[in-house]
Amino acid sequence: MKIELDGHTYEIEKSMEVSRLLKQFSLSRETHLVIVNDRLVTEDYRLGRDDRVKLIRVVSGG
Amino acid sequence: MKCRVCGQDAHISLRSYNTALCSQDFISFLEKRVFDTIQKYNLIGNNDTPIVAVSGGKDSLSVWHILNKLGYKADGVYVDLGIGEYSQESLAKIKKTAEGLQRKFFVFPIRKIFEKGIDEIAKVMRRVPCSACGMIKRYAINKVCMDNGYNVLITGHNLDDEAAALLGNLLYWKEEYLWKKSPFLDGHEGHLSRKVKPLFLCSEREMAAYALISGIDYIHDECPFSINAKSLTYKNILNNLEETSPGTKLQFIKGYLKTIKGIEEKKRDISYCTTCGYPCYGGTCSMCRLLHRFHIKDRIGFEEWGSNLDITQKMMT
Secondary structure (H helix, E strand, O other): OEEEEOOEEEEOOOOEEHHHHHHHOOOOOOOEEEEEOOEEOOOOOEEOOOOEEEEEEOOOOO | OEOOOOOOEOOEEEHHHOEEEOHHHHHHHHHHHHHHHHHHOOOOOOOOOEEEEOOOOHHHHHHHHHHHHOOOOOEEEEEEOOOHHHHHHHHHHHHHHHHHHOOOEEEEEHHHHHOOOHHHHHHHHOOOHHHHHHHHHHHHHHHHHHHHOOOEEEOOOOHHHHHHHHHHHHHOOOHHHHOOOOOEEOOEOOOEOEEEOOOOOOOHHHHHHHHHHHOOOOOOOOOOOOOOOHHHHHHHHHHHHHHHOOOHHHHHHHHHHHHHOOOOOOOOOOEEOOOOOOEEOOOOOHHHHHHHHOOOOOOOEEEEEOOOOOEEEEEEO
């Protein structure tokens, strides 16, 4: 599956749950939303090999 | 996870509410919370003329979208800080939202007025960019309100913004600010508009989800000058707490609101700027001093963009 994060693209072969993916990238579910094939998904969603995944940072400051 | 309302697949889990919702039910849930906040704290009345301070980010564009959807017809005001592509992209997102909502908005173009961007102005003022930005934004947005009859200024401050600011004020015991966090700040008739925060109880994560689901095209990039902002450090601390104890931020802010009910704010004698009438604690306000420093006498003005995205009026005062 293709993972987009902060303008970079990563490729991951292994199928896994969204919560596991967040852990792999050391991200918190409080600070990032996960979009799979243009739809928002919950942490228990099982990602497939052909999924297009976007990790969206939600925190802004200033 | 399944949606607690309809039983279909959930698209967002809301651990602080111990629930999960599908996109459609989440939109209804969030809009209801905003509406309830407006009603509970009397943020906007039937006879008010509201305007939203927009930045191009998820919170301000979403609150603009929600208010108009709920029937509060609000225009927008944007302070263009003159930060290259970042400001241009922000303006493009605001234009797109304004067109969708069929509302007009005002622009205060800092680079056109000062012939410098906010970073260069901050250097002249010997302040950090965020401090100069805050001062100019507060002034310019209020001026739009005063000159055009908007008596309620709406900002997109969310639960995380408020919790981070409160934590910062507590850590350093900034008593002058500590008791001022509220969903509303009273105005001064003829001088200062009333400020309200309808997203006070909506988290940053919820607002991002709302914007994404609703198709609101917002700027994802951070302001280049906010990268090392303390507020981001406080937000990270609070989000770490939230990760292990869901609902912490909400309890922090709700507890605060209960606590301030019995506390009387220390009132300072306020006067008004002898040049422009803006509230200040000296004879001349910071903005008038800045304009004087830049030898600007009559170039402070706003662009007014119609909902059809033409500049309809260029107001110079």
